[in-house]
Amino acid sequence: MDERHPVGTTAIDNGSSALYDSASQSGGLLFSGACNSQAVKDIDVRRTIxxxxxxxxxxxxxxxxxYGQPVNDTTAxxxxxxxxxFSDNEFNPRTFVAISRKDGLVASLVLNVTFPARELSKSLYIRDLYVSKDWRRFGIARSLLQAAASLTITEGFSSLDWTTDANNVGARSLYEGAGAREMTRVYxxxxxxxxxxASLA
Incomplete structure (x- = not known):
């Protein structure tokens, strides 16, 4: 399964397409189960430094x-x-990484802040999730998403939103199996x- 799960360039407006609501009655994390594979046991998920x-x-x-869009080393x-x-600006992106104790940094997830979201709150939007080629199918994407859900709650955001391509069957299976709801939206x-x-119109 491809674990980048591309997302759109703009965040969901007004939070009406929330896939995870931190104020829901369950009040729990988006993912209740953990992968038991040895690979994930050897992975640490944390914020970047x-x-x-x-x-x-x-x-x-x-x-x-x-994804066929190479950049030079300076840009990367x-x-x-x-x-x-590090920044204490509440609107700055949040980035998580997955660190293998053997191979180092193998995956990342970037969250952007959306404002205004539902009831004029702030929400989080997964802008990008990527797992290195040799580390796919080990549950790392799921671990990163669980970290994102936890951050949504602990930092007081109202929801966690993201998108994926309609034909990305593997990604949709992962998300829907975790309890995320598909929303009716056109991007x-x-x-x-x-x-x-458009700027000249």
Whole structure:
């Protein structure tokens, strides 16, 4: 299964398409079960620190090549450094990484803050999830998503939202099996020439 599960470029507006609601009656995490594989037992999931920047740059360069959008080393390092920089700004992205005790940094998940969400609250949006090629099918994506759900609760966000391609059967099975609800939404994107033309309209 491909564990990047691409998402859109803009967060869900007004929180009306929440896939996980931290104020629900259950009040629990999105994922109640843990993977028992030895691979996941040897993985630590945590927030990024500045020392992760070089390893995260390598992972993100792999990610960009995998999706046919390669970037140079300078671009990858700049993005990774920004993701690993400490900030107490409540609107800054939150980034999780999965660290193998043997192979180092093998996966990442990036969360953006959405505002205003439901009832003028703030919510979290999974902008990107990527697991390195050799570390897929071990439950790492599930562990990262559980960390994101936990953060949603502990930091007081109203919901956790994300998207995936409609034909990404593996991703949808993972999400729906974990209790996430599919929402009726149509996404739009302005990019390249279309964006330029729209700015002139």
């Amino acid at each position: 500045p020392a992760d920047a070089n390893s995260l740059a390598v992972l993100w360069a792999e990610m960009q090549r995998h 390092k700049a993005a990774a450094t920004a993701a690993c920089r 739009y994107r302005l990019y390249g020439t279309d964006l330029e033309l």
